[in-house]
Amino acid sequence: xxxxxxxxxxxxxxxxxxxxxxxxxxxxxxxxxxxxxxxxxxxxxxxxxxxxxxxxxxxxxxxxxxxxxxxxxxxxxxxxxxxxxxxxxxxxxxxxxxxxxxxxxxxxxxxxxxxxxxxxxxxxxxxxxxxxxxxxxxxxxxxxxxxxxxxxxxxxxxxxxxxxxxxxxxxxxxxxxxxxxxxxxxxxxxxxxxxxxxxxxxxxxxxxxxxxxxxxxxxxxxxxxxxxxxxxxxxxxxxxxxxxxxxxxxxxxxxxxxxxxxxxxxxxxxxxxxxxxxxxxxxxxxxxxxxxxxxxxxxxxxxxxxxxxxxxxxxxxxxxxxxxxxxxxxxxxxxxxxxxxxxxxxxxxxxxxxxxxxxxxxxxxxxxxxxxxxxxxxxxxxxxxxxxxxxxxxxxxxxxxxxxxxxxxxxxxxxxxxxxxxx
Ligand SMILES: Cc1ncc(COP(=O)(O)O)c(C=O)c1O
Numbered sequence: 001x002x003x004x005x006x007x008x009x010x011x012x013x014x015x016x017x018x019x020x021x022x023x024x025x026x027x028x029x030x031x032x033x034x035x036x037x038x039x040x041x042x043x044x045x046x047x048x049x050x051x052x053x054x055x056x057x058x059x060x061x062x063x064x065x066x067x068x069x070x071x072x073x074x075x076x077x078x079x080x081x082x083x084x085x086x087x088x089x090x091x092x093x094x095x096x097x098x099x100x101x102x103x104x105x106x107x108x109x110x111x112x113x114x115x116x117x118x119x120x121x122x123x124x125x126x127x128x129x130x131x132x133x134x135x136x137x138x139x140x141x142x143x144x145x146x147x148x149x150x151x152x153x154x155x156x157x158x159x160x161x162x163x164x165x166x167x168x169x170x171x172x173x174x175x176x177x178x179x180x181x182x183x184x185x186x187x188x189x190x191x192x193x194x195x196x197x198x199x200x201x202x203x204x205x206x207x208x209x210x211x212x213x214x215x216x217x218x219x220x221x222x223x224x225x226x227x228x229x230x231x232x233x234x235x236x237x238x239x240x241x242x243x244x245x246x247x248x249x250x251x252x253x254x255x256x257x258x259x260x261x262x263x264x265x266x267x268x269x270x271x272x273x274x275x276x277x278x279x280x281x282x283x284x285x286x287x288x289x290x291x292x293x294x295x296x297x298x299x300x301x302x303x304x305x306x307x308x309x310x311x312x313x314x315x316x317x318x319x320x321x322x323x324x325x326x327x328x329x330x331x332x333x334x335x336x337x338x339x340x341x342x343x344x345x346x347x348x349x350x351x352x353x354x355x356x357x358x359x360x361x362x363x364x365x366x367x368x369x370x371x372x373x374x375x376x377x378x379x380x381x382x383x384x385x386x387x388x389x390x391x392x393x394x395x396x397x398x399x400x401x402x403x404x405x406x407x408x409x410x411x412x413x414x415x416x417x418x419x420x421x422x423x
Contacts, residue, residue, distance in 0.1 A: 048107070048222065049291045056102025057284070068099045070281045092269050096277040100284050101252070104242075107221040107287070108234050110254035112261035114268055115280060119217060119237025120145050121273035122251030124153075126213050126233060128267045130181050132158025137175050138184035139166050141192045141396040143237075144385035146184070146215065152387075163392070167326065169200035176208060185231070186215040187224075188331070191343045191380040191404040192397055193318045195327025198334060202230030213253075217241070220371070222294040223335045227256045240371030244286035244293050248279045293373060293409055297340035300415060301407040305342045307416055313353075313423055315401075318343040340408075341370060343380075346401040354379055354401040360422035363414055370406030375415055378404045 046055060060069050071094055076087040087093045101113035116122040123146055130136070136150055140163040150161035164175045166185065183205045187196035198214055205212045213233040214226035220241035226234045236242055238250040255261035268274065305319035320331040321338035331338055346353050357377075358366050364377035368384055378384060381400050385393055407415065 046106070051103070051106045052290050053288050055106030056099055056104075068096055068281060068284055070277045071095045072277050090277075091272055091274050094274070094277055094280070096280040096284070097275060100280040100287075103284060103287060104221075104236075104238075104252050105254050107290075108216070108227055108254035109225055110227050110234065110256055110261075111258040112265075113252055113254045114261060114264050115238070115275050115283075116251040116253070116268065117273045117275050118249045119215075119235065119239060119251035120149055122235050122237075122253045123149055123213075123215075124273065125264050125267045125271065126182070126235065126253065127154050127159065128271065129211070129263060130154075130159055133179060134181040135160045135162060135177060135179045136182045136184055137162045137164060137172075137180050139186045139189055139194075139196060140164050140392075141189040141194055141398070142184070142186040143190045143215065143217075144380075144387045146186070148387040150184075166196045166201055167194060169197055169204055172201065173204055176204075176210070180208070180210050183210055183212045184215070185212065185226075186218070187334075188218045188320055188327075188339055188341065190218060191318075191341070191378075191385065191402065193218075193320055193325075193339070193341060193343055195320055195325075195331045195334065197330055198224075198226050198229040198231060202232075206230065217371070218339055218341055219335055220290060220294050222291050223298075223337055223339060227254065229334065232256055232260060238283045239369065241290065241294055242287055242371075243283045244290065244372060245282070246369060246372035246374065248282040250275045250279045250283050294340065295337070296409040297407050298337040300409065300412040301340040301342050301405075302338065303412050304405065304407055304415060304419065308342070308344055308419070311423060313346055313348070315345045315347045315349065315399075340406065342405045342407060344403055344405075345397075345399045346403075349399050349401040351379075351382065351400050354403055357403060357422050361418050362421075363410060363418040364405065364422075370404075372406070373409050375408035375410060376406040378406070380404050 057068060059066050074090045076084055078084040097115050101115050105113035136159060138161060155161060162175050164172060166172050183201060185196050185198060185201055187198060202212045212231045213235055214231045215235045216224055216226055217237040217240050234254045236252045238252050243250060253264055302321050305317055305321060308314055308317045319342045320327050322328060358379055361377050364375045367376050368378060370376060380398055380402055381393060385398060
């Protein structure tokens, strides 16, 4: 494994990329692969648990520091104009961010990674690949903020969003038009935990030259790798499982194709939604235990989901690990475990009855977000999905009493006891 930094950095100016965005908007088939090697190590040969700790990471060349330093600088010294060590200005390049991008690219088996100030900033950059008049077809059961970004921001600039069921890849084709330029998949979906067949949808998209992006936040790269299933882009709110400790907000895109990644680097540099080096450091540190945390959280979630079944107050429990879940067999093929999210709604389907439970848990903290070591409980209708109109959310089963659990890595017996007393 190389011990030297492995960056072939792009120019701050990057005008050549502007050309490709303008003249070749979304024809991913004609994109050529360029070499922007993120790492000279053998990242593809390492097993996942080794990649989390080593991929893209090398001791700091100036001091030998084993942990990636936080390069808290906005600019870099130049010996003469243009004579520098590959770094000019920190919106464009930062070594801490670059180590994280290299690590994430390896975890998702991508050609390159690009980190952003948040998960939504990452999605925003992907939408900026499109032009007015283009259409986005997205899962109809998705994070409320993703829905809001398409409908409230990009529709004003001439994009059109369609939010459709994607559980049947052949049925789903009816929603595609010649203007469809992006398919946005979220799986497992938030908060209904439906499973979308990434491979089948990407096959349909590829045949029509449509770009595909998968929000892999709920699964994390430990459970699912959409690029291996045919997706062009994978997106993470690294705020969640990747960071894993609820102490930072960050987003990431990993691209299968280096040229497409360069277009996103250009958009990022032009628009400016970069993460700070401290946040990159925190996510790098979080990732080192990703496999351990997610494994334990999945095991806890499985026990919790089963314990909720048949409770007299509960109407339905949503968890892809149940054999009668419509996406169970697909989840078994597509994921390595069923995830650590569990949703359920109540027989008395009111906000008031949900609130009684939401305010009674002691270990499950009532809070937005997910994917941290600590267990959280949330009320999607009023919190994460408050921006989706009630009639829209009811169509997918997101009822007024739906409660979402992000199961953490505490002792499961304590978690079970907490839910029992709250219910
Ligand atoms: C599935 C999913 N995607 C994207 C996001 C947005 O990420 P961020 O909050 O980092 O902008 C979230 C946030 O909750 C999410 O749950």
